[in-house]
Amino acid sequence: MRIGADTGPMSAVDAFDRLRPLLFTIAYELLGSAADAEDVLQDSYLRWRETDPARIEHPRAYLTTIVTRQALNHLRTVRRRREDYVGNWLPEPIRTESDASHDVLLAESVSMAMLLVLETLGPTERAVFVLSEVFGHSLVDIAGMVGKSDATVRQIAHRARAHVRSRRKRFEPDSETSREVIDRFLRATQTGDLQTLMDVLAPDIVQISDGGGKVSAARRPVVGAERVAHYLIGLSRKAMADMTVEVGTYNALPALLLRTADGRLDTVELIETSGDRITGLYAIRNPDKLGTAELTRALER
CATH class of the missing domain: 3.10.450.50 (Nuclear Transport Factor 2; Chain: A,)
Incomplete structure (x- = not known):
């Protein structure tokens, strides 16, 4: 069932549903858990319903900001739980279309190897890296999303890129x-x-x-x-x-x-x-x- 499909103005539902694959991808890459990503999307939709979509000039940017902030809050609460995890912790696997590897950047970004590298970043570093390197947002826009100054986000981005590059493995899509x-x-x-x-x-x-x-x-x-x-x-x-x-x-x-x-x-x-x-x-x-x-x-x- 679609989130909010039976309530609220259809324009709000349609806007959210249209962007849902993007919003899920962002939340999943920030959290490494499909279940947690779904929780974030549910909370984000409830916040979205409180706004008037007609007054939002750029729904994609607005919803990306909501989902990013909700995911960051959630990530900070689950990090301690993962530190106490019994044995190895791996991201929750998600079944993807067989042609998902056609977008190599997207495929690499949800690979197990990359998600494990992202786990070694702090929450804000992870968000800045994912939003800039995978989703192509400018550092100025990201600064507003994560509530940091432009200069701070530039430093975070530089540090996060260096960290990931030193640890990322060569990615080869399914073939x-x-x-x-x-x-x-x-x-x-x-x-x-x-x-x-x-x-x-x-x-x-x-x-x-x-x-x-x-x-x-x-x-x-x-x-x-x-x-x-x-x-x-x-x-x-x-x-x-x-x-x-x-x-x-x-x-x-x-x-x-x-x-x-x-x-x-x-x-x-x-x-x-x-x-x-x-x-x-x-x-x-x-x-x-x-x-x-x-x-x-x-x-x-």
Whole structure:
């Protein structure tokens, strides 16, 4: 159901609905959580309803400001919760259209690797970076959105760009080559072919699992082709034997969906590739992060 679809003037509803993919994308990139992004959009819509849309000259800029401020407030409240998280914390995965990677900048901005880099920024740094580098807002406009002076925002932007550039990994969008790599990876994992699996994994591959303390998952990253290969084959023998596997697109990357015998979604594993090797694996198992994982999200910038 659309937010506010049954109440309020239709002009307000239509304006919000038209911009909803953009507003969700902004909130999600600032928060790394689809559930939190939806909460921010709900709060932002209620604030939007209190205004007269006819008096707003630029609804896009006005709503972007509301969503940014709401997301910043929310981000400051959840940061401590994430510090106390059990095991590895990964962003909540979102199902995206298979052609989402056509906009490479947008695809990279919602990738797991980038979202984890954004997690290392402070709330205001994160907002300034996302709004300027992904959504193309001027630093002057961003200063008004985040309530800082122009000079302060310029300093924040410079610092945030340097921070992200020093940590960002090379991003390669989903492609026919990556699908072939994943097919080999899946066959090797399911058959227990250790050598073939090691051949398809990059030497410095990192596997990160997020169980949130609610289901079993490695509490620390598993690093290196040999260690990851043994880890995955062990998992396949113990857990995956009774599961079905599907291929989907999450965060503009190929992903494996593991389901239990009764059809319940157990794991979403995002796969990051470079050339003919897999460089990163992100397994989200925390049930709290899988509740809406099969809902396809429209992204926009």
